[in-house]
Amino acid sequence: MRRMLLVLLLMVGVVFSVSQSAEAGRKKDGRADGGALNYGEYGRPSTLDPITSNEMISLRLTELIFNGLVGINEKQQIVPELADKWEIAAEGRTYTFSLKKDVTWHAKEGEEAKPFTADDVIFTYKIMMHPKTVTALKTMFAFIDNAEKVDDYTVRFTLKRPILNALAKFSFKIIPRHGPSNPLYLTREDAFVQNPIGTGPYILKNITADREIVLVANENYFKGRPHIDKFVSKPFADQNIMTQALMFNAIDMIVLVNPRDIPEIQGDKRFILQPYNALSYSFFGYNMRNPLLADKRVRKAFTCAVNRQEMLDSFFNGQGTIISGPFAPGSWAYNLDVQPVPFDPEKAKALLKEAGFTQGADGFMQKDDKKLSLSLKVPIEKESEAVKRVVLAFKNYLKNIGVDIKVEFKEWQAWKEDVFLEHDFDVVFASLVFDDSADISSLFHSAEIGPHKYNFIGYSNLEVDGLIKEGKDTLDHEKRRTINRKLHAILAEENPYTFLWTLTNYAAYHKKVRRVAIHPYKFFSFADEWFMPEGEQK
């Protein structure tokens, strides 16, 4: 009996000491820690660092592993992250960040955790901008002139010229100076890109033979230990199988549900379907180098001829928003006064006749005895099924107004070569991501016409050029808003693109995961707050 008491006392002692040491990093919101979240991804990530990686699967992982100087909260406001506070001086040309002092890098086993300092920030900036670093980020940060270390916990960035919303750009992820083996530049051959070290809520533990990526909670995370113990990213080669894996509880979450599978998941009470904005849009773009398409009446006729709502409803279960311009609907830049052109095939025909076309005996429009016949080039992507339907519907809509569309499906790289390099197309179907600062200069400014540039349709309009420049130069948010509203109206009238829609993405997860907030683009930004109630952790 006495011995049992002793054992009991010992056990209590052990439990007490364990709970005390774990207490240090815990969040003080009273929610349960523990559980593992297995999430399914369609495909495998390329690299796991924030600099060389450039696709969504990697982006989501780096969001769990790394932090930026500033972050964005659920209300889309800029909040401190690795930086405590900041000062903007010299009329918006210098940004001075004071860094948090208690942040440490993820420690490898048996090693002491290294502290995060200003050197790491400078290092990240330098390595990112090094000409030999393989990254797509360089152009985004070309606005920074110089970065300097003031002291161990202060850094100062000098901008080439003041720009609007510069602060948001300092959310780029910081990597440690002791991370990459080459201190000058980073390529995908560096071991660091598969074995990243960050400051974020989760630490990369290992990658299994099946290429599952296992992340474990960072006990010393500076915002408090994340609630869920483990995140596992599981690659799937087939979207149907991934959905079935969710239905059979083999995974707990799908970050992007195949639109076709939405009804199946919706009908199941075990799961929650959560919408988040895709922040990308689809469009048909017209090559201005073709004299027929240089006439804006023709382009407008095409926009009138397509029934966008019908396509959205029947191909995407109506999960999206029809747009009339190149800005994210609901954002400050979007002009709600510009309504999408309504579906009106009669008006479309009238416009074509106005442009000098006559309807021939075969039903097709013609001018100077030449049939109005155009090529449409479409990239074959992974989720090509819905794309195919949209494209064929487009062909039929235009046939109704007497336009012959020849659809050519091209393999992705071949398509890019045709569109961006050779400019060999009449019409393209494509999707783009909205620029986060509503900057459309690369798409519509005439200086951006040329091989590998994004104004691939060759759109050139002096008024638009002027407005874009004015908008970029101004520091007045209201003025920029007015300019963007004007740009939106002009582009909607000119129809260089037939803007289609922005789709709503859905994440699906088991309802045992609570307090799930999703960043519309980066996804896992708030994952350290997610939790699973005790008793439901499996």
Next chain:
Amino acid sequence: MKPIALVLSRELVITALLLLGVSFVVFIILFLSPGDPFSVLLEGQMSSDAAREGLREALGAPKAWYSQYLAWLFNILHGNFGTSIRTGLPVSGELLRVGLNTLILTIGSMLVTLLIAVPIALYSAARGMNRVSWPLTMFAYVVSALPVFWLGYIVLYVFMHKFGLFPVFSGTGQRFGMLYSLLPIFVLGVGNGTISEVIRYLRDEMGRVMAEDYIRTARAKGAPVWKHSFKEGLLIPVTEIISSKIPFILGGAVIVEQVFNWPGMGRMAWQAAQDRDFPVIMGIAIMAAVFVRMGSMFQRVVYVMVNPRASKE
């Protein structure tokens, strides 16, 4: 020189030449196909000319096609398959990992094919067409006409919706996951379309051997017929047909790997082709060619062991 050594050395020379040819053809196809790995690395961003220039600087300016090929060949001869452009990981390690998985899948499915086909073939060779062998043969013919992608999805569907099981091996971490790996092996074994050919070929060969004089002699003096006919009537035809069917089975494996989430070569090839990941594509092409050659080498060795005179042919 021993017959086997002679055959092996001859086969090895052929293999080396063949691999050289395969690598050259694959390289030329890759070189001529549109798109380059540079644009893949900058995917998803507005890539400026400056960024592209920097990339070229980092990865080295592209050389003329022949020097690219020769450099690759030189590295291969030193056992270096290069690193993946997409992930930066060494190709050889990745190849070994996925190659092993694919090997398990293909060898396993070949065993399944043989387990089904050989008994049917032997039975009908011995007894002729009767009430048992005819339906069995017909059944095997019908089954081997089923396309493998269809069979895969049907089997999955039945397991999920009828039995309430989730028979996907990789990425699920469930109990009995290993057992589920038998399912894709079975599907590929049945669906690779070779069962009917194995049956027909074996039956004919066995029938031919059974009619030979030495079998008649064996039968007359009461020696076991099966033992005498085994080498000529079963072993050689089986190795022959297996080695000639390896390319088809590898092709089917691509689909089965996709359907069952099997982390093998086919899936990797699919991804690499989309990314223009040259070193990986080349590695996989070489690996597949090695598999095929290994099959025919095996067949030659068996043949010469059975009949040493053949090494002089």
